[in-house]
Structure formats: structure tokens, C-alpha cells
Amino acid sequence: MTRVLLATKNLGKVAELQRILTGFALEGASYEPGPETGRSFAENALAKAHEGVAHTGLPSVADDSGLAVDALNGMPGILSARWAGRHGDDLANLDLVLGQLADVADGRRGAAFVCAAAYALPDGRSDVVLGELRGTLVREPRGTNGFGYDPIFVPTGYAVTSAELSPDEKDAISHRGQAFRALAPLLTAALSS
Amino acid sequence: MTRVLLATKNLGKVAELQRILTGFALEGASYEPGPETGRSFAENALAKAHEGVAHTGLPSVADDSGLAVDALNGMPGILSARWAGRHGDDLANLDLVLGQLADVADGRRGAAFVCAAAYALPDGRSDVVLGELRGTLVREPRGTNGFGYDPIFVPTGYAVTSAELSPDEKDAISHRGQAFRALAPLLTAALSS
Numbered sequence: 001m002t003r004v005l006l007a008t009k010n011l012g013k014v015a016e017l018q019r020i021l022t023g024f025a026l027e028g029a030s031y032e033p034g035p036e037t038g039r040s041f042a043e044n045a046l047a048k049a050h051e052g053v054a055h056t057g058l059p060s061v062a063d064d065s066g067l068a069v070d071a072l073n074g075m076p077g078i079l080s081a082r083w084a085g086r087h088g089d090d091l092a093n094l095d096l097v098l099g100q101l102a103d104v105a106d107g108r109r110g111a112a113f114v115c116a117a118a119y120a121l122p123d124g125r126s127d128v129v130l131g132e133l134r135g136t137l138v139r140e141p142r143g144t145n146g147f148g149y150d151p152i153f154v155p156t157g158y159a160v161t162s163a164e165l166s167p168d169e170k171d172a173i174s175h176r177g178q179a180f181r182a183l184a185p186l187l188t189a190a191l192s193s
Numbered sequence: 194m195t196r197v198l199l200a201t202k203n204l205g206k207v208a209e210l211q212r213i214l215t216g217f218a219l220e221g222a223s224y225e226p227g228p229e230t231g232r233s234f235a236e237n238a239l240a241k242a243h244e245g246v247a248h249t250g251l252p253s254v255a256d257d258s259g260l261a262v263d264a265l266n267g268m269p270g271i272l273s274a275r276w277a278g279r280h281g282d283d284l285a286n287l288d289l290v291l292g293q294l295a296d297v298a299d300g301r302r303g304a305a306f307v308c309a310a311a312y313a314l315p316d317g318r319s320d321v322v323l324g325e326l327r328g329t330l331v332r333e334p335r336g337t338n339g340f341g342y343d344p345i346f347v348p349t350g351y352a353v354t355s356a357e358l359s360p361d362e363k364d365a366i367s368h369r370g371q372a373f374r375a376l377a378p379l380l381t382a383a384l385s386s
Contacts, residue, residue, distance in 0.1 A: 035296040073266035085292025096289075099278025103228040 001025045002191060007033065007052035007062035012147040019171055020180045021061070023188065031055045041066065041078060041116035042128045049120035057122055059191060061183065065115040065176055067149045069097065069137065071104045077114075080148065090148050094141060098152060101137060109137045111153065113162075117179035119187045127186050131178030135162075146170060194218045195384060200226065200245035200255035205340040212364055213373045214254070216381065224248045234259065234271060234309035235321045242313035250315055252384060254376065258308040258369055260342045262290065262330065264297045270307075273341065283341050287334060291345060294330060302330045304346065306355075310372035312380045320379050324371030328355075339363060 004024040006014055014028045034051060038044035044064035052060025066080030076083040076097065084092035101109060112135070118128040134156045141151035143163030150162035155173060162170055171177040197217040199207055207221045227244060231237035237257035245253025259273030269276040269290065277285035294302060305328070311321040327349045334344035336356030343355035348366060355363055364370040 037296055037298060039301070072272075073268050073270065075266050075268050077266065079265075079293050082293065082295070085289050085295075096278050100272050100275065102275070102278075103230055105230060108232075 003027060003058055004187075005029065005052040005056045005058040005060040007048040007060050009033065010147075013063070013176075016167070016171065016174075016176060017061075017063075017180055019167065020177055021184055023184065024061075026061075027056075027058070029055070036064065036078065038064070038078065041114055042118070042130065044078060045116040045118035046120065046126055046128050049118040049126060053120045053122055059119065059121050059187070061117065061119045061180075061187065063115050063117045063176060063179065065113065067097070067153070068112045068114050069101070070110040071101060071108055072097075094149055094152055097137070097149065098139065098141075106136075111135060111137050113149075113153065113175040115175040115179040117176070117183040119183060119190065121190060125190055127183070127190070129179055129182040129186070131175040131180075131182065133173060133175040133178070196220060196251055197380075198222065198245040198249045198251040198253040200241040200253050202226065203340075206256065206369075209360070209364065209367075209369060210254075210256075210373055212360065213370055214377055216377065217254075219254075220249075220251070222248070229257065229271065231257070231271065234307055235311070235323065237271060238309040238311035239313065239319055239321050242311040242319060246313045246315055252312065252314050252380070254310065254312045254373075254380065256308050256310045256369060256372065258306065260290070260346070261305045261307050262294070263303040264294060264301055265290075287342055287345055290330070290342065291332065291334075299329075304328060304330050306342075306346065306368040308368040308372040310369070310376040312376060312383065314383060318383055320376070320383070322372050322375040322379070324368040324373075324375065326366060326368040326371070 006026045018026045036044045041064040045062050048062035049060045066077050068074040084096045113133040115131045120126040135153050137152050142161045146163040153162045199219045211219045229237045234257040238255050241255035242253045259270050261267040277289045306326040308324045313319040328346050330345050335354045336344050339356040346355045
């Protein structure tokens with residue numbers, strides 16, 4: 001099975017993506033990733049994948065994902081992981097969004113999880129695809145699965161939050177599942193040509 | 194001199210606007226304003242002015258102002274006063290924007306102060322105008338004048354922050370100065386017809 005670097009140190013993402021990219025043996029990043037300075041999910045995902053190749057020489061995949069809140073003009077967006085001001089404090093980020101939306105009425109609490117999934121190869125080739133999951137934001141966190149903003153996000157057509165879905169249910173509809181299922185055949189084709 | 198209610202409990206705004214609206218005797222709000230639920234500065238300013246009339250029976254003026262940051266898709270915007278999750282904590286709001294922009298390069302730190310200024314009269318007439326001041330955001334607060342995001346905002350063409358300008362200098366260029374200087378003759382005309 002082809003070894004592929006997954007350019008992240010986020011263990012939640014590694015577990016989630018290994019369930020989706022069943023045809024590859026994923027390895028997490030052991031280097032310290034540089035700052036994310038792109039202006040879009042796609043730009044950041046491509047930069048991370050190229051960075052993975054540069055550090056390891058392996059074919060590399062990466063994602064940049066986040067929550068785009070309608071009432072916040074699409075933010076936290078690419079700043080989702082550092083929305084509360086420092087990187088990776090999921091609870092603080094989620095609490096901050098709830099506080100910012102405290103006076104936003106139920107009918108205006110639309111949002112989307114967005115994922116850009118990219119690969120890069122040692123020969124310099126690369127590609128990126130997008131996945132999106134629409135939903136609404138509730139006022140109190142519910143559920144213990146998932147990570148990030150999952151506990152306040154109810155996917156359209158569901159009555160439960162992303163954090164109340166089982167891992168399999170979540171993968172089937174998630175932004176990250178959609179993006180990486182679209183990326184997998186592109187990566188397979190690129191590796192064999 | 195015509196008594197006019199200024200629909201705010203923000204003492205910084207009262208002082209600033211009394212310097213600009215020299216032809217009227219401003220009174221601050223003694224009631225508790227309702228939540229701001231509009232989708233734009235203009236919608237909020239008009240709602241606050243009508244609320245002032247409803248509470249006092251006086252001609253009322255109001256503003257809704259905020260900082261629109263390019264790298265935040267125009268946010269904090271109408272949520273500027275509650276950006277850190279609760280209302281009115283200027284220091285927390287400013288620190289949060291600095292944290293969110295920590296990895297945003299100097300060339301991408303553009304922003305604008307935006308103000309919607311509105312009046313409403315007891316007979317139901319109302320109007321609203323906009324003022325805007327472009328600038329860039331620095332990485333460390335400087336200066337002790339002003340309030341809100343003034344210490345991190347350098348107006349275009351200036352080398353100092355809004356909080357390093359004297360009150361007179363700030364009024365001459367500020368978003369709020371521009372909007373209320375445009376509103377004053379409209380209010381005067383409406384009151385005399």
C-alpha cells in the first residue's frame with residue numbers, strides 16, 4: 001500500500017481521513033508545519049501538501065477546512081482553528097462563535113463546513129478539490145464525537161449535530177469526506193502515470 | 194437649542210458627537226437599549242433612532258459603527274462591540290482581532306471604520322447616511338485617545354493610530370465625523386419643515 005504523508009499534526013483529522021482514504025497508508029506529520037498564510041482554503045491546502053513533500057519526499061495530502069458562518073460573512077473560514085486568537089483551542093473557538101451570534105435570530109444562523117483537499121507529488125504535480133456541508137448553528141453544544149465546531153453544527157436535513165453523528169455517518173456527508181473521496185481517484189491516477 | 198436624544202449609553206460616543214453636532218443639545222439614553230438585530234450598520238442605526246423616539250418622544254439620532262477588516266471579510270462589522278463574545282469589552286475585542294490577524298502579512302491588513310448615522314422624528318420620518326475611513330491595522334496598540342479599535346488603526350495617509358490623534362484631528366477625518374456632518378443638515382431641514 002502506498003505510503004502517503006498527511007500534512008497535519010491534528011490527530012482527529014488523521015483518524016478521520018484514514019477511514020476515508022482506505023487505499024493509502026497515511027502517516028502524520030512529524031515536522032512543525034509553517035504558518036498558514038494563504039487567502040483561501042485551496043491555497044492553504046496546496047501549500048501544506050507541497051510542504052509535506054519538501055519535508056518527507058513522500059506523496060503528500062493535506063486539507064484546509066473550516067466553518068463559514070453566513071452572519072459572519074463567511075468567517076471564521078480559514079481562521080477557524082485560531083478564531084479565539086491562538087491556534088487549536090476548539091472550545092474557545094466554539095464559545096466565541098456562540099457569543100458573537102448570541103443576538104442572531106434562528107432564521108439567520110446558516111453556515112457551511114468547507115474543506116479543500118490537496119495532493120502534491122515529489123515531481124511537483126498537485127491538485128485540489130472542494131467539499132461543502134450546509135447546516136445551521138444551534139445555541140448550545142451537543143454531542144461528543146468529532147472535533148472543532150461539530151457540537152454546534154446541525155447538517156441540513158438532520159436533527160442532530162455533527163458531534164452526535166457516528167463517525168461513519170459523519171464521513172458519509174461531511175465536507176472532508178466529500179473532498180477526500182473526490183481527491184482519492186485523482187491521486188491514484190497521478191501516482192500511476 | 195433643540196434637545197436631541199443620542200440613542201447610546203456609550204460615553205465616548207456622546208462626547209465625540211457633541212463636538213460634531215454643535216447645533217443641538219444632545220442627551221444620552223437613560224433607558225436600556227434593546228439588542229441590535231439588524232443585518233447592516235444602517236438597519237441598526239435606524240432601529241436605534243426609532244427606539245430613542247419611542248422611549249423619550251424627542252427627536253433622536255443614533256449611529257451604528259464598526260471596524261470592517263478586509264482579511265475578516267468585513268467583520269467584526271456590526272459585531273464590533275461584541276467581537277470577543279460579550280458586549281463592550283474594548284480591550285478583549287482589540288486583542289482578539291490582533292490574534293486573528295497574527296499570521297496576516299503587512300500588505301493584507303487593510304480595514305475601514307464605517308459609521309451609519311440616522312435620525313428619527315416623533316412624526317415617523319427618518320433618514321440614514323454612511324461615513325467611512327480607510328486604513329491599516331498595526332500589530333501593537335498605540336495611543337490613549339479614542340476608544341474601541343482606535344489604538345490599532347492607522348488611517349490612510351497618516352503615520353499614527355486613531356488613538357494618537359487629538360480629538361479635533363480625529364473628528365475631521367473619522368467615519369463618525371463624516372457621517373454626522375452629513376446628517377446634521379438633513380436633521381435641521383427635517384426639524385424645520
